[in-house]
Amino acid sequence: MFLVVNNKQIAIDGDGYLIDTQQWTPEIATAIAAQENIQISDAHWEIIYLLQDFYREFEISPAMRALVKYTEKKLGAHKGKSIYLLQLFPPSPAKLASKIAGLPRPANCL
Amino acid sequence: MSTLHTVNKSSFTHSTLKSCISVCANNDGILLLEDGVFSALQSAPDAEALITLNEKGVVIYASQDDIKARGLEHKIASHIQLTNYEGFVSLTLYHKCIQSWY
Amino acid sequence: MIFSINVQSPPYSTQASYTAYRFCKAVLAQGHQVHRIFFYQDGIYCATRLAAPPQDELNLYDKWQNLAKENEIELVVCIAAALRRGILNLEESIRYQKDAHNLAEGFTLGGLGQLIEAAVNSDRMVTFGN
Amino acid sequence: MQKKILLISRHAPYGSSTAKEALDAALAAAVYEQSLSLLFMDDGVFQLLKDQQAQQINQKNFSSILAALPFYDIENIYIHQESLKKRIIENKDLLIEHAAILTNEQISTLLNDQDHILSF
Numbered sequence: 001m002f003l004v005v006n007n008k009q010i011a012i013d014g015d016g017y018l019i020d021t022q023q024w025t026p027e028i029a030t031a032i033a034a035q036e037n038i039q040i041s042d043a044h045w046e047i048i049y050l051l052q053d054f055y056r057e058f059e060i061s062p063a064m065r066a067l068v069k070y071t072e073k074k075l076g077a078h079k080g081k082s083i084y085l086l087q088l089f090p091p092s093p094a095k096l097a098s099k100i101a102g103l104p105r106p107a108n109c110l
Numbered sequence: 111m112s113t114l115h116t117v118n119k120s121s122f123t124h125s126t127l128k129s130c131i132s133v134c135a136n137n138d139g140i141l142l143l144e145d146g147v148f149s150a151l152q153s154a155p156d157a158e159a160l161i162t163l164n165e166k167g168v169v170i171y172a173s174q175d176d177i178k179a180r181g182l183e184h185k186i187a188s189h190i191q192l193t194n195y196e197g198f199v200s201l202t203l204y205h206k207c208i209q210s211w212y
Numbered sequence: 213m214i215f216s217i218n219v220q221s222p223p224y225s226t227q228a229s230y231t232a233y234r235f236c237k238a239v240l241a242q243g244h245q246v247h248r249i250f251f252y253q254d255g256i257y258c259a260t261r262l263a264a265p266p267q268d269e270l271n272l273y274d275k276w277q278n279l280a281k282e283n284e285i286e287l288v289v290c291i292a293a294a295l296r297r298g299i300l301n302l303e304e305s306i307r308y309q310k311d312a313h314n315l316a317e318g319f320t321l322g323g324l325g326q327l328i329e330a331a332v333n334s335d336r337m338v339t340f341g342n
Numbered sequence: 343m344q345k346k347i348l349l350i351s352r353h354a355p356y357g358s359s360t361a362k363e364a365l366d367a368a369l370a371a372a373v374y375e376q377s378l379s380l381l382f383m384d385d386g387v388f389q390l391l392k393d394q395q396a397q398q399i400n401q402k403n404f405s406s407i408l409a410a411l412p413f414y415d416i417e418n419i420y421i422h423q424e425s426l427k428k429r430i431i432e433n434k435d436l437l438i439e440h441a442a443i444l445t446n447e448q449i450s451t452l453l454n455d456q457d458h459i460l461s462f
Binding site for chain 4: 113137212
Binding site: 118143144145173194195196198199202203206208210212 | 227341
């Protein structure tokens with residue numbers, strides 16, 4: 001399966017995750033998000049880059065609870081809440097935001 | 111509360127049983143399974159430590175089927191108690207937690 | 213009493229998953245309940261439907277399936293461990309664009325959370341590893 | 343319902359997958375919103391060494407994953423003192439600063455204080 005971004009074919013798996021996470025660009029993120037009916041705002045980018053920081057630091061894609069706690073630590077208590085993340089990336093923020101951020105699928109997700 | 115420790119490695123090649131013994135409390139039980147039953151031999155490296163534990167109240171069990179399968183029936187130390195799977199289940203009921211040393 | 217079992221050992225190369233099977237049989241024979249059997253690490257190989265042991269040898273694959281069928285027990289295979297080792301159901305084979313699937317009947321793929329859930333909802337949790 | 347669950351990790355990192363899959367199981371507890379404690383003993387204490395460069399053998403660093411534990415509701419981290427001593431590993435060699443280092447007797451007590459043990 002492919003996503004077409006700037007006339008280039010980008011390989012994705014059946015759920016829309018990048019096959020080669022190295023390929024990630026902000027344009028690809030926008031395209032993946034569009035497929036999920038999300039229009040990326042500054043608030044989205046903040047979480048997307050936060051996820052990439054998490055991945056660089058810990059070498060894993062965060063589960064929901066870890067994402068909430070990490071957001072709380074980095075962006076403060078008003079954003080470190082499930083409801084805030086749910087509004088940005090409904091219905092499953094850890095999965096969806098990882099996908100848009102070009103990270104591997106969080107482990108143990110069905 | 112007490113713990114049942116299961117050990118399935120031979121003490122001739124592994125230090126697994128030694129680790130188990132080091133943290134075994136006086137009311138705990140040890141069950142030797144699979145290759146762990148080689149540790150039931152009188153000549154096994156930790157045989158004396160098992161006797162000492164046994165004197166403190168730790169009962170040492172060994173799986174009868176595993177003992178027989180390996181031809182050890184007449185070679186095991188006298189304080190070792192043989193048990194079957196029914197006994198294994200009873201031991202897990204008597205001891206609340208089960209730590210498997212593998 | 214409610215038991216859950218964590219099988220981490222492969223079906224043929226070591227004895228431990230057979231021990232786990234015998235233990236489960238004994239638990240049920242004594243009238244206790246087995247809430248879940250969770251297959252993790254190399255234990256997930258118990259769930260292949262492509263193993264073909266000789267007729268005169270133990271067929272542990274069949275035994276697990278029969279145990280599940282006869283007693284309505286949940287056999288849950290850790291999805292993360294299974295995907296890494298090449299045990300897939302139809303759905304995952306489509307998701308990852310593979311040309312075959314091999315999860316045996318009676319087994320389901322589940323998240324690691326189900327191991328934790330099993331511990332929370334059982335009186336006893338026994339691990340079989342190697 | 344909260345239960346006291348202790349995960350015991352006794353295997354060395356990298357050479358086999360046991361240590362990695364033990365940590366994965368620990369992280370899953372947070373997904374299920376349960377807290378559990380972790381005990382490192384025997385060769386499992388080698389997971390805690392500083393300066394790991396697992397990229398040399400194309401694996402993920404245990405140091406990175408261990409650093410994530412505070413975000414995954416891991417309640418307590420314990421290390422077996424004798425396992426450290428036998429391997430001549432000192433406090434300054436360890437990645438984790440907030441772990442409790444326990445004697446044999448303390449570990450006996452710890453085991454008997456749990457509802458369940460997950461053995462790795």
